[in-house]
Amino acid sequence: MVGSGGREHALALRLLASESVGEVVVTPGNAGMRMAPQRFAPKVLRSVAGNPVEVAVHEAVDLVVIGPEVPLCAGLADELAARGLTVFGPTRAAAQLEGSKAFMKDFAVRHGIRTARHEVVRASGELEQAVQRFGEAPVVKADGLCAGKGVVVAESASEALDAARGMLSGEAFGDAGKTLVLEERVEGAELSLHALSDGERFVLLPAAQDHKRLLDGDRGPNTGGMGTHAPAPLATPELVERARREIFEPALRGMAAEGNPFRGALFAGLMVTPARELVLLEFNVRFGDPETQVMLATIDGDLGDALDGAARGALDPAALAPAARHAVCIVLAAHGYPEKPRTGDAISGLDAAEALEDVSVLHAGTAVSGDAIVTAGGRVLGVRASAPTLTDARERAYAAVGRIQFDGVQFRRDIAARAFGEILS
Ligand code: AMP
Ligand code: GLY
Secondary structure (H helix, E strand, O other): OEEOOHHHHHHHHHHHOOOOOOEEEEEEOOHHHHOOOHHHOOOEEEEOOOOHHHHHHHHOOOOEEEOOHHHHHOOHHHHHHHOOOOEEOOOOOOOHHHHOHHHHHHHHHHOOOOEOOEEEEOOHHHHHHHHHOOOOOOEEEEOOOOOOOOEEEOOOHHHHHHHHHHHHOOOOOHHHHOOEEEEOOOOOEEEEEEEEEEOOOEEEOOOEEEOOEEEOOOEEEEOOOOEEEEOOOOOOHHHHHHHHHHHHHHHHHHHHHOOOOOEEEEEEEEEEOOOOOEEEEEEEOOOOOOHHHHHHOOEEEOHHHHHHHHHHOOOOOOOEEEOOOEEEEEEEEOOOOOOOOOOOOEEEOHHHHHOOOOEEEEEOOEEEEOOEEEEOOOEEEEEEEEEOOHHHHHHHHHHHHOOOEOOOOEOOOOOOHHHHHHHHO
16 A cells, blocks of 8 residues: 555555455655554554565565555556556546546546536736636636645635746746646535546445535635545435436446546545536546545445455456445644644543544544654544534544644534535525
8 A cells, every 4th residue: 555644544444354465565655654453353454664666566565555646547457557556546547537637527428427617727928818708707727736735716816826926937836837627617516426446347335525614614725635524415316326327327427438447446526506406526546535434334235355356357247336324524734734833742531532432533644753642743643533423523533622622723613514414405
């Protein structure tokens, strides 16, 4: 497993729990993954530093699972495959679906996938006229990877212009911003839907909702994600069926037809409009974080078999099935996140939180310092609980959060609250 976040911690634990898996090696891993969980003994989870290709070859692993988008877009799957390894994660060419927003938008148009109207801008001379062609202020997106910061949902044309100029000049995001996508703003509720695919067949995972703003009530700055719940009540079976037909089928067929079959996790960021239309906002070529934490707690089946099958081009679509459970994950972030996260705050209460039934504390930005676990990044921990009902999962997750302390901790108190509105409405 390549990566070091909460997503990888959740994947590693679920893989250890899979009958098909004997051992998990994570590179580089994090402090949480270095605390070997006893409940899986004699199976072990190890963290190893080093170049991922060399680690995989040296450890003679049967399967490599790549977590984050940066190595995928840089071609790590291709490099590993060239060394004879079996890889869950798309090739560099297929990873363009996330690595270039202009590629993704053109691809969606080519294959009849509904997405917001857009224009690609490459030169500042074209900018003003392009912005004017949108009725309201367009959303401004840097073409390349920007660690989740490359999108500005502007409130006015002048704000959009300022953001766009900062990107085009290279000041904001370097080369990643020198090509822009302007797109129509879409209103609605956001949904995260994931498919595991072997390039041809695919299986959908339970729909999740993320909470991207820092503060309760969707206020404050955008973050990598402050919490999730699954399955999302917004995603009725009928809506999921439409997403399958209108988005995943054409996308996976289109990638294969263009010579880039997609093997890995395809994550569609969707907007469900008030008229209940589905608009594709983005594709990611990997599991979402913190969506993965809740999706894995709401499926039954052997994850090792599913990922291995997808990697080998022989996915059994029945390998994973929805479980009769609900999960909520609450992110605990460091003081100063997202602008300037403070590090080095000692964390207590981890064992007490995990002593609660069906609670897992998934590490992201943590480190070991002497005898203590300390904060070492923006999103520090994901506290996940599962239960037969969403109400119970949510209560349990907040009870666990109440047992964990560190100075300056930030978390939202309304994770999954909107789901209850959706149940009622
Ligand atoms: P993206 O990385 O493209 O998903 O954009 C990040 C976030 O910006 C999304 O999760 C949405 O909250 C918001 N966003 C992106 N595109 C649009 C759009 N066309 N209309 C409204 N909000 C958007
Ligand atoms: N939680 C959103 C993402 O992983 O991109």
